Amino acid sequence: MTVHEPAVTRFAETRAFLHDIRERVGKVVVGQDVVVERVLIALLTSGHLLLQGVPGLAKTLLVAAVGKTVDLAFARIQFTIDLLPSDIVGSEILDQKTHEFRTHKGPIFTNLLLADEINRAAPKVQSALLEAMQERRVTIGNHNYPLPAPFLVIATQNPVEQAGTFELPEAQLDRFMLLHRLQYLSPQEEKEVLRRNAALGVRRDGKGAVARTEFDVLGDQPVGSADKLVRAMEDVQQVHVSEAFLEHCVEITNRTRRHPKVELGCSPRAGIALVKASRARALIHGRDYVLPEDLFALAEDVILHRMRLGYEALAEGCTGQQVLQEILAESPR
């Protein structure tokens, strides 16, 4: 795009592209509109996303659907206790024919990486992934390789089964721009899921047949290319951020540091993430400027995993959500 191109036209194209993605994903994933929006925000801002929810909420299906819809290289790693860093980033292997070491790149060399159940891997594996997320480069042997662009990690973790898991520390959670907590579907949405599932049928496979899953419904034809995504990412940078909005962001992050129930408040990275995510949300909602509405809508996903409650607050039974709502509702001083 040139600078002379009208912004409205350009945003209209991007909005149509984003609408198509949502529509395509909506064909296989029922409800979860907010989650789809968060995935799009992550895509548009190159911020990584951590999805937290109990099994069976279509987390994996959702990410796979987005990957196919945008024509991005997609890889999935199921994190387990015996996973090694080299299983993710790759390693140097000895070629028996040439007797030379050959670099074998791991699944991290992709555009969209689904790190399923990230809290099941050992801390050194988590660190290897999170370092790559931050640096967007990995080192194999003595060589340093840049990761493809765009590069986005969408990780999932199950908040219920904590046995045999390694909780991500605050410093590593901070690498995720958004942590979205998935909720159960409404009864109507759940009914729709059952209805669609009942209509899937079977798929012939050689002489036999297997029951079709939602993954079989995913269309192979993407609604847009990676170029369109890059163009949308550029558009996000054109979304206007007012001084008043910046004041709001600074005020909110500062309140987390001053709140008596909060032991560890948000870092400046939280403020950066708030602004970036708000810009993407504004674009998704058809605006070329951000509003406090964006901030309030994203606050929980951006802020909650970046602050730690104090011992007394936990002993009183306070939750992070309650404290955050106190912070957001607190009158200015």
Add this chain to the structure above:
Amino acid sequence: MPHSRWLVPLLLAGALAAQARDMRSASVGMRARIDELVLPGGELEPAAVDHTTPIVVRLLATRPHGDRFRYDLEWYGLAPGRYDLARWLARKDGSAAADLPPIEVTVTSVLPPGELEPAAPAPGALPRLSGYSTLQIVAGVLWVVGLLAVLFVGRRWRRARAVATVQPTLADRLRPLVQAVATGAADDAGKAELERLLVAFWRAKLGLRTANADAAIVAIRAHAEAGALLRQVEAWLHRPEPPASFDVAALLAPYRSVSAADFEEVARVR
């Protein structure tokens, strides 16, 4: 100095003389010492004693002194009277010690004559309050006084201080801010604070204080009066090109005289 060579030995001799003890009198059972006692003849030792002996003598040190010996001896008496310690010394070689000069000592008694045992102590009157009990009563009184002071004086003082440092209400903060923004005197921070206050105002007014922030702002935007105001303020503050014909003063006029009661309207109705 010519006299200094004599000074040190003299001082040492003086010190030794001062150290030497010559206790010729002691009460019954109390030990006494006689040091540096030079006695003629061969070396002496304490004579054998039995349970009737009124004096017990011990030789603590024996040193040659020319053709004599010098003794440090300790003695104590078991019955009052005057005694010659020479009677309870004997030659080590078994020869007679008749040539010894008398070593007279006196054993005194602290009891009256004829009284062999100390008198039983007469029972005296005990004080009404011992020191510990008095201390306990004083501490208890002080504790009660302190408690009353905390309960009554401290509470009054805290109330007085709370009155003195009363926090301004939302309304108190909103009014000057509206005035500043309407007159163009507010900076970006002031404008942002005004927006937050207006949201807080409408949250209170519409009974959305307990609602989540994102749900509350959606509800405010959907409200006829509040939504119109909020959208105009948002357009003015957040649009890249704010509307040219935007009269901030007129928009904020209803909030210039807002009172604390306005924030509680819904709560009172409920």
